[in-house]
Amino acid sequence: MTRVLLLPLLLCSALLNAAPQSSAHSSVQQHVRLHTAQGTLHGTLLKPSGTQPVSVALLIAGSGPTDRDGNNPEGGQNDSLKRLAQSLAKHGIASLRYDKRGVAASRAATPNERDLSVDRYVSDAVAWAHLLKANPAFDRLILIGHSEGALIASLAAEQAQADALVAIAGSSRPIDQLLREQLAPRLPPNLLEQSNQLLDRLLAGQLTPQVPQQLQVLFRPSVQPYLISLLRQNPGQAFARLQIPTLIVQGSHDIQVSVADAQALQAAKPDAELLIIPGMNHLLRISALDLPAQLASYNNPHLPLAQGLSEQIVQFIRRSGKKPASS
Secondary structure (H helix, E strand, O other): OOOEOOEOOOOOEEEEEEEEEEOOOOEEEEEEEEEEOOEEEEEEEEEEOOOOOEEEEEEEOOOOOOOOOOOEOOOEOOOHHHHHHHHHHHOOOEEEEEOOOOOHHHHHHOOOHHHOOHHHHHHHHHHHHHHHHOOOOEEEEEEEEEOHHHHHHHHHHHHHOOOEEEEEOOOOOOHHHHHHHHHOOOOOHHHHHHHHHHHHHHHOOOOOOOOOHHHHHHHOHHHHHHHHHHHOOOHHHHHHOOOOOEEEEEEOOOOOOOHHHHHHHHHHOOOOEEEEEOOEOOOOOEOOOOHHHHHHHOOOOOOOOOOOHHHHHHHHHHHHOOOOOOO
């Protein structure tokens, strides 16, 4: 699966398996299968107990082999999306989070990363959304995308018939620009030049079969088709096209996506709400800016979510239900 440094892409039927399990927070958890033409995807539905329809959030994970809980074997276990889902349930909002195709329980759906693309990730998000929209237990659908998932959410929103969207740590710039910025201080001049040449070729839709060993993690041949599909996207333009209420969430201590990116997203869609959370890093935890502290939070699922994050998202979801869509 593709990894951007530390950054964290045909509905046939859906089966709810096993008996619901009650949690300590008056919620019900169910395993969900989504059958598509390219294989079966797996997810977890968490919803508050009760019989009245509630809002439901579709949580879309970031880049790389990131599973439904927000964990990545290349970046550690942090349970960021799992913790967010649990917090939403405490506030009366259901959620569905899922393993992307090629990842964890959904690995068999696309075992070869050469076959992955942004378009396929978008189609998967739309199919999950249609499943939720057809469920009478839910009255509104909110897409919540984290990092690269914010782009997928923006691209999927119209087909998904989403009622609102939350972009957490989403970039406003084409990904090649973000990569060049990230790599510039980290690579020696010769490797930086080669990485820029590789990006130029990918932007032109060209594959490079021979890649220096030091750059394999980013540009290995098997991931290049996905990168080509990703580099074609302009996150700011996709976000600007949205005609639904939107919230941009950004941490001040995110070392992967900057506050300036969040501000640029808002500039692209001026009616979007912008929430900057002081001290929050890319994995939704409060952290110092130094690299050791940041990395420690990437592999600690016991750290609480940044204070106010869930509450502010919940308030937006409730508020947006009373707003007309953008004109």
